[in-house]
Amino acid sequence: MANxxxxxxxxxxxxxxxxxxxxxxxxxxxxxVLVGPSGCGKSTLLRMIAGLEGITxxxxxxxxxxxxxxxxxxxxxxxxxxxxxxYPHMTVxxxxxxxxxxxxxxxxxxxxxxxxxxxILGLESLLERYPKQLSGGxxxxxxxxxxxxxxxAVFLFDEPLSNLDAKLxxxxxxxxxxxxxxxxxxxxYVTHDQIEAMTMADKIVVMKDGKIEQxxxxxxxxxxx
Ligand code: ADP
Ligand code: ADP
Numbered sequence: 001m002a003n004x005x006x007x008x009x010x011x012x013x014x015x016x017x018x019x020x021x022x023x024x025x026x027x028x029x030x031x032x033v034l035v036g037p038s039g040c041g042k043s044t045l046l047r048m049i050a051g052l053e054g055i056t057x058x059x060x061x062x063x064x065x066x067x068x069x070x071x072x073x074x075x076x077x078x079x080x081x082x083x084x085x086x087y088p089h090m091t092v093x094x095x096x097x098x099x100x101x102x103x104x105x106x107x108x109x110x111x112x113x114x115x116x117x118x119x120i121l122g123l124e125s126l127l128e129r130y131p132k133q134l135s136g137g138x139x140x141x142x143x144x145x146x147x148x149x150x151x152x153a154v155f156l157f158d159e160p161l162s163n164l165d166a167k168l169x170x171x172x173x174x175x176x177x178x179x180x181x182x183x184x185x186x187x188x189y190v191t192h193d194q195i196e197a198m199t200m201a202d203k204i205v206v207m208k209d210g211k212i213e214q215x216x217x218x219x220x221x222x223x224x225x
Pocket of ligand 1: 041
């Protein structure tokens with residue numbers, strides 16, 4: 001677990017200013033949702049925290065480290081994407097263990113971590129299946145499993161539920177919340193869905209036009225006129 005601290009972060013794409021000076025403090029174990037209309041910069045900010053986008057100026061700190069110059073693999077984060085990005089030629093177990101193999105973890109350690117994640121996510125009976133043999137919700141669980149096995153300090157979610165139908169979205173919402181209550185991993189979750197933000201967040205960060213417009217608990221924001 002770790003806190004995340006963003007200090008006057010900016011991102012320019014040429015002359016276009018995508019992130020215009022964002023500062024926020026995310027506590028250890030907190031579940032923070034970044035919300036706002038399409039194009040407001042949510043995904044860019046998340047990708048800057050992940051290290052998938054460079055930062056034009058300002059600082060991003062994860063735990064005690066300023067990570068501005070670190071590649072994603074050295075940031076102690078794991079990201080879950082909207083399109084799952086599962087490897088089609090690998091089984092569920094291989095998909096979940098792959099990043100650990102790349103980091104040369106020992107096979108017994110990988111197996112133990114994959115088993116633990118499978119237990120947490122209810123995937124025990126699906127470990128030998130291939131992605132195309134899974135439902136949308138099961139694929140999303142495998143994508144989360146790949147993040148869990150790494151036991152990162154911070155989970156980053158980029159619109160993870162937008163490819164699911166409405167019923168499954170509601171179910172996965174509570175599964176992700178239960179996961180957070182169980183693991184207490186610091187989480188930053190991007191969505192354009194206000195209901196998702198209201199039901200999942202400890203703290204909501206409302207973005208608009210590359211800046212933070214409002215920040216507070218769901219109740220704080222709900223109570224405002
Ligand atoms: P959101 O996630 O809130 O929908 P994004 O962070 O994806 O918004 O995009 C914020 C703004 O930055 C948008 O106007 C988008 O067009 C622009 N943008 C994102 N990536 C690039 C890029 N690689 N080059 C130029 N502009 C970009
Ligand atoms: P490879 O053929 O590449 O060695 P494996 O089938 O051995 O692939 O599995 C890839 C990774 O996933 C391994 O590191 C292994 O520990 C893990 N793994 C495979 N099957 C299981 C399983 N049923 N339960 C838990 N972990 C598994």
